[in-house]
Amino acid sequence: MSRKRLQHGDQNGPPTVRTVAALAGVSIASASRVLNGLGASAETERKVREAAASVGYVPNAVARSLQARRTDMLALAVEDIGNPVYVAMMRAIEEVAARAGYRLQVHATGADPAGEVELIDGLARRYVDGLVISPIRVTAAHLTALARVPTPVVVVGSLPDDAPTGARPVDNVRADSHTGVALAVAHLVAGGRRRIAFVNGPLDTVPGAARHAGYLAALAANGLIADPALIETGDFHHAAGREATRRLLDRERPDAILCANDLIAVGALHALLAAGKRVPEDVALVGMDDTDLAEMSFPQLSSVSLGSAERGRIAAELLLRRLAEPTRPAQRVTVAPELKIRASSAHAIAAVPAPRIGETP
Amino acid sequence: MSRKRLQHGDQNGPPTVRTVAALAGVSIASASRVLNGLGASAETERKVREAAASVGYVPNAVARSLQARRTDMLALAVEDIGNPVYVAMMRAIEEVAARAGYRLQVHATGADPAGEVELIDGLARRYVDGLVISPIRVTAAHLTALARVPTPVVVVGSLPDDAPTGARPVDNVRADSHTGVALAVAHLVAGGRRRIAFVNGPLDTVPGAARHAGYLAALAANGLIADPALIETGDFHHAAGREATRRLLDRERPDAILCANDLIAVGALHALLAAGKRVPEDVALVGMDDTDLAEMSFPQLSSVSLGSAERGRIAAELLLRRLAEPTRPAQRVTVAPELKIRASSAHAIAAVPAPRIGETP
């Protein structure tokens, strides 16, 4: 009586529809129907429910996914899942996803372009229904990968205008760093500041480049000349902000510092306070991203909100919407920036003579 | 020639092993073997690879999971994926998971016990291979759910000693708040502080209760009497810390404040500075968890590291290990706390007379 392999009847592992059906004395189709709330006679219904309860039946999500060709899972890929900006984004996405019955998978890419491309290509394995990705640098490889992606993707961050558009539309949600920087500069100028330094992150990143351009444009718009000596570049972190600010202070006497994000701004604040500067009396300080850090520092940090949570929420909604309507035209949403004025820049000073375009210093 | 339904041959959707096999003129078994790097003749190998490449074949992860009975996915469930403590934990877990070829799914439970239990029970759907959960409150329902869970689970946070042990061993990694608080108190006492206030989170949470008990024990161990007026309770957030500290200052003259986490401590710092207190000269301040916030505040915050990243790392490793050895006995790992002394408490003051146990004030 030895059998070559386990047969259906052998009840090992967890109960399946088969187990339930057998126990209830009905077909697996009937069992499945009842379990999915489809029509069945009262009697069948009762028997199946009873059987299911008695063995503690729980449907297998993987099998269901295979059949349904959907995983009810979304993925989020960002450089660093510990960065406050991405944390805010992730939180918003998780919330939207959970509310819609989707689970969220997170990937830390470490800003490795190859890894990001691999991830995008990996979507072909269909282990998630959609992806939100926020690449800090966008390479040609990203673009070609996006153009051939078989799964809905939303890119958070700016994409080149001439990006090749693939068979599948890619939605895009952006921050408006350019306007954001303009708001900050206008505010500082209004407060009487003229020597407005800028501590930025790497220029070869999407946000770094946008903020740099915005800074130059904003100065010009306010009739100020850009002094290269007032510009420092590091990475987007705290320590870099501190060091850049130290270098700046060794050399210059800025009356305001605009930082490309809050992490940098917090570092700058340390350097300023450690150097005995009063904030905002001596030097006004403005960050960007308006993360939780802004209101946790002392003095509280003015910051330009680029709507990270908002961008996350919108990205998730666009993704869900595209899941429902795969062919609708690609959307591009830009979230408006908002300047949050707090103590670090609230203090206006008397305007001091400062070089303006067209004047000789 | 009308067929009732789509047959195998109809090539819609993405290419499958079938497509590849047909194209290569071999059986699907051979195709699968080649694709999985198993033995095959050079000729078969070539034909299959060529066919796969020509159609851009990518294996379907869900189908593979169904067959393999594993998803290569882990889940993490915490109250709030934006809390710095959990962010540190998540980051560590994601890293360990990714390195081992697992993806990570995150769930924000909002500290809802029912939702957490549902999540644990949901593991029976087998959409993940394992779960790390850090419930802030542990109810009886948690315990029974854990006892019947069909999937490896690691609990981060203390479990009652008499927790019912189910068929499947549940690993557990804990912080040692008790010792952590003791380190902080001893440090403050050594700095000459005697009126050491304590701003805590809710007492009905695992960390809240442990830290409260630790505080009382530490005072006693240092010969100080506990003054209920020096104890404040709120939630674990920034605003609560600020308000609690204000109430405290309205009423008392603490020379040190110990906070149950860094978020609270940052709030306390605001209240202190706003009240014109010098930190640490007038009031020393110590937080807990040693999050990124600690070194970002000014003055930098002394904080008791409870090893959140470390706990995450260990939890992930325990989970991976259990995946490999499902029956090994349940492990309990406790991570040793470490006091990081920074500017907010670095300043020693002359010991002032303060009530000690056995003395009359």
Next chain:
DNA sequence: CTGAAAGCGCTAACAA
């Protein structure tokens, strides 16, 4: 080394 076929657990089309 290769192919036929079973089966992972589930849903759905079709027929009865």
Next chain:
DNA sequence: TTGTTAGCGCTTTCAG
């Protein structure tokens, strides 16, 4: 309403 059966796409015996 119910049961039979064919798949979802893949891996894995088991023969040959």
